[in-house]
Amino acid sequence: MNIHEYQAKELLQKFGVATPRGKAASTPEEAEQAARELGTDDLVVKAQIHAGGRGKGTFANGFKGGVHLCKSPAEARAIASKMLGQTLVTHQTGSAGRVVNKVLVAESAEIAREIYFAILLDRATAAPIIVASTEGGVEIETVAEKSPEKILREKIEPLAGLQAYQTRKLAKQLGFESSQLKAAAKLFDGLYRTFMACDCSMVEVNPLVVTPKGEVLALDAKFNFDDNALYRHPELAALRDIAEEDPREVEASKHGLNYIGLDGNIACLVNGAGLAMATMDIIKFYGGSPANFLDVGGGATEEQVTEAFKILVSDDKVKAILVNIFGGIMKCDVIAQGIINAVKTVNLPVPLVVRLEGTNMEAGKKLIAESGLAVIAADDLGDAAQKVVKAAEGK
Amino acid sequence: MSVLVDKNTRLVVQGITGSAGGFHARSCMEYGTNVVAGVTPGKGGQMFDGKVPVFDTVWEARQETDCNVSVIFVPAAGAADGILEAVDAGVKLVICITEGIPVMDMMRVKAQMAGKPSRLIGPNCPGIITPGACKIGIMPGYIHKAGSVGVISRSGTLTYEAVWQLTSRGHGQSTCIGIGGDPINGMSHLDAVKLFNDDPETDSMILIGEIGGTAEEEAAEWIKENCKKPVAAFIAGATAPAGRRMGHAGAIVSGGQGTAAGKIEALKRAGIAVAETPATMAETLIARMKGKS
Numbered sequence A: 001m002n003i004h005e006y007q008a009k010e011l012l013q014k015f016g017v018a019t020p021r022g023k024a025a026s027t028p029e030e031a032e033q034a035a036r037e038l039g040t041d042d043l044v045v046k047a048q049i050h051a052g053g054r055g056k057g058t059f060a061n062g063f064k065g066g067v068h069l070c071k072s073p074a075e076a077r078a079i080a081s082k083m084l085g086q087t088l089v090t091h092q093t094g095s096a097g098r099v100v101n102k103v104l105v106a107e108s109a110e111i112a113r114e115i116y117f118a119i120l121l122d123r124a125t126a127a128p129i130i131v132a133s134t135e136g137g138v139e140i141e142t143v144a145e146k147s148p149e150k151i152l153r154e155k156i157e158p159l160a161g162l163q164a165y166q167t168r169k170l171a172k173q174l175g176f177e178s179s180q181l182k183a184a185a186k187l188f189d190g191l192y193r194t195f196m197a198c199d200c201s202m203v204e205v206n207p208l209v210v211t212p213k214g215e216v217l218a219l220d221a222k223f224n225f226d227d228n229a230l231y232r233h234p235e236l237a238a239l240r241d242i243a244e245e246d247p248r249e250v251e252a253s254k255h256g257l258n259y260i261g262l263d264g265n266i267a268c269l270v271n272g273a274g275l276a277m278a279t280m281d282i283i284k285f286y287g288g289s290p291a292n293f294l295d296v297g298g299g300a301t302e303e304q305v306t307e308a309f310k311i312l313v314s315d316d317k318v319k320a321i322l323v324n325i326f327g328g329i330m331k332c333d334v335i336a337q338g339i340i341n342a343v344k345t346v347n348l349p350v351p352l353v354v355r356l357e358g359t360n361m362e363a364g365k366k367l368i369a370e371s372g373l374a375v376i377a378a379d380d381l382g383d384a385a386q387k388v389v390k391a392a393e394g395k
Numbered sequence B: 001m002s003v004l005v006d007k008n009t010r011l012v013v014q015g016i017t018g019s020a021g022g023f024h025a026r027s028c029m030e031y032g033t034n035v036v037a038g039v040t041p042g043k044g045g046q047m048f049d050g051k052v053p054v055f056d057t058v059w060e061a062r063q064e065t066d067c068n069v070s071v072i073f074v075p076a077a078g079a080a081d082g083i084l085e086a087v088d089a090g091v092k093l094v095i096c097i098t099e100g101i102p103v104m105d106m107m108r109v110k111a112q113m114a115g116k117p118s119r120l121i122g123p124n125c126p127g128i129i130t131p132g133a134c135k136i137g138i139m140p141g142y143i144h145k146a147g148s149v150g151v152i153s154r155s156g157t158l159t160y161e162a163v164w165q166l167t168s169r170g171h172g173q174s175t176c177i178g179i180g181g182d183p184i185n186g187m188s189h190l191d192a193v194k195l196f197n198d199d200p201e202t203d204s205m206i207l208i209g210e211i212g213g214t215a216e217e218e219a220a221e222w223i224k225e226n227c228k229k230p231v232a233a234f235i236a237g238a239t240a241p242a243g244r245r246m247g248h249a250g251a252i253v254s255g256g257q258g259t260a261a262g263k264i265e266a267l268k269r270a271g272i273a274v275a276e277t278p279a280t281m282a283e284t285l286i287a288r289m290k291g292k293s
Helices: A005-014 A028-038 A073-083 A140-146 A164-173 A178-197 A227-232 A247-254 A273-285 A302-313 A332-345 A361-371 A381-392 B019-031 B058-065 B076-088 B103-113 B156-168 B189-198 B215-226 B260-269 B278-289
Strands: A022-025 A043-047 A067-070 A087-089 A103-107 A113-122 A127-133 A151-155 A200-210 A216-218 A222-225 A258-261 A266-270 A292-295 A320-327 A352-358 A375-377 B011-014 B035-039 B052-055 B069-072 B093-096 B119-121 B127-130 B134-137 B146-153 B173-178 B204-210 B231-236
Touching: A005 A022, A005 A103, A005 A178, A005 A222, A022 A028, A028 A043, A028 A073, A028 A103, A043 A073, A067 A073, A073 A103, A113 A140, A113 A178, A113 B103, A127 A140, A127 A164, A127 A178, A127 B103, A140 A151, A151 A164, A164 A178, A178 A200, A178 A216, A222 A227, A227 B076, A227 B103, A247 A258, A247 A302, A266 A273, A266 A302, A266 A381, A273 A292, A273 A320, A273 A381, A273 B156, A273 B204, A273 B231, A273 B278, A292 A302, A302 A320, A302 A332, A320 A332, A320 A361, A320 A381, A320 B156, A332 A352, A332 A361, A352 A361, A352 A381, A352 B156, A361 A375, A375 A381, A381 B278, B011 B019, B011 B058, B011 B076, B019 B035, B019 B134, B035 B058, B052 B058, B058 B076, B069 B076, B069 B134, B076 B093, B076 B103, B146 B156, B146 B189, B156 B173, B156 B204, B156 B231, B156 B278, B173 B189, B189 B204, B189 B215, B204 B215, B204 B260, B204 B278, B215 B231, B215 B260, B231 B260, B231 B278
Parallel strands: A266 A292, A266 A320, A320 A352, A352 A375, B011 B035, B011 B069, B035 B052, B069 B093, B093 B119, B146 B173, B146 B204, B204 B231
Antiparallel strands: A022 A103, A043 A067, A043 A103, A113 A127, A113 A200, A127 A151, A200 A216, A200 A222, A258 A292, B127 B134, B127 B173
């Protein structure tokens, strides 16, 4: 799960991480009011969407840039009115862009130096690791490519946690002056405590800035939370913004289905994440293009299968559907009945290829045969993929 | 003809009185697995299906029944604790089926297991099976056949797919190990490859991986230098969009790392036969065994 910048900053403040003062606004009036409350002439208005590249983005209404500096509350209001309710397209949003429902009005910090600082859970060492660089303000991938020697890595012992000496060492390695050491160490420690307390898989501050006065501030922050741990963080789960998500994915998650929307025209319904990915791959291999990833899981009910099927057929781009089931715990007859039930309530507008293997395969095939559904049966995975690609091409 | 589990396995099922635990304990027993104990805190003293004594703690189960392998069906919130409980009791092999365990919990488990003699398989895995001898987990038993192919996989149903392809072509399996789809897990591809390499009854392997992490690359590196047995592989997720978690918590391409293309390249460099599609995993291995690829 991701959250907005303004939410990230509010969260960081709870852990003592210094950020520029600011407030979120949903209307131009609120933006003006927020700017007035800040009591400064150095302001910034930032569009709140779950995607990077906002500064260089363009709004569908032609307005350029999702991040603007300004000098007065009236100006903040004017900028906010050009952003709110508008669609912002950045290099990370895809051509559809994202609608801006909130802007962050904040104090614009003067910047003497920009630093990159992130904490993530490293799979290879099974430990948190700090990744930092003096090259802040640019994407870390770019730094890794052009000057990998400028990336610092500091492992944190999982059971001991981040030690004070590590924060001081990092501060010196990142070029902080002695007078700034305490502020930097405090900020690093606060980020680590946020990371651990919120079950994050990543916290990224880019840039972390040093002002000409020597203050150390988190100017932007990006969080990734471990979805598996959200059950013990209801306050974080409440920050989810479903307007930022694909509506098909939102619908699927309501029914406990694992769905990811893609751009192709062949829908697939599969049990198991690995097989679901592999099914997408084999569709592509035979020249087709998958419309989605969908794992109905190991213990799906008839109702879940029905709901999954409804989501698939509601996608206008879909030209054919492939059901690929290898029944283990999942029984093929349950899948078959779920599909039959779905087709009773929604029309089947496109060809349907079904491949059933494993537990209760015969019963599943019999149910489908007796239902009179126009199904293209497939013998194995390769056969199924080739048949569905042909069907999508109208052959 | 196997690794890790066989006819001598004495299994304890943690969470045996739950619906999933009970269902799968029964199916393992029907397959012939020797289930000697169950554990559910607060239900000590009961009998499961009139046959298997239930204990409050793994410690008691170990003392009373000398169980040497544990399988965990405990819900995600308590599963990490369940793993540590089994390790503490001295159970040598712990298999955690549970899906959805917070990654931080697994990080702590892994750190606490360092230096201990117990081995962990999973979490978020189908389990392990030595066909004809011992099934521990949620896989359908009947698709397997005893034989000499070792199967290692991060995915459940994709393992079934590979196993069924092998069995349908007359090739049995020595042992099939589902190592699970989480970013931090117990046994790695490499650990399993080493076991199969040393097992005289395993003469070839299928290694199934997916996007995310570097476990497949590490196994490939080792195979290149040390393994003489034929190995075929398949990597799922070539079409997965970057930055998205594809069902498994560990199946994610982040910062350009962990792509299918990168893994396939590493495997091929190590001389491993990589199946072009998931429909040809067994064919690819058979061709390699015959020296045709």
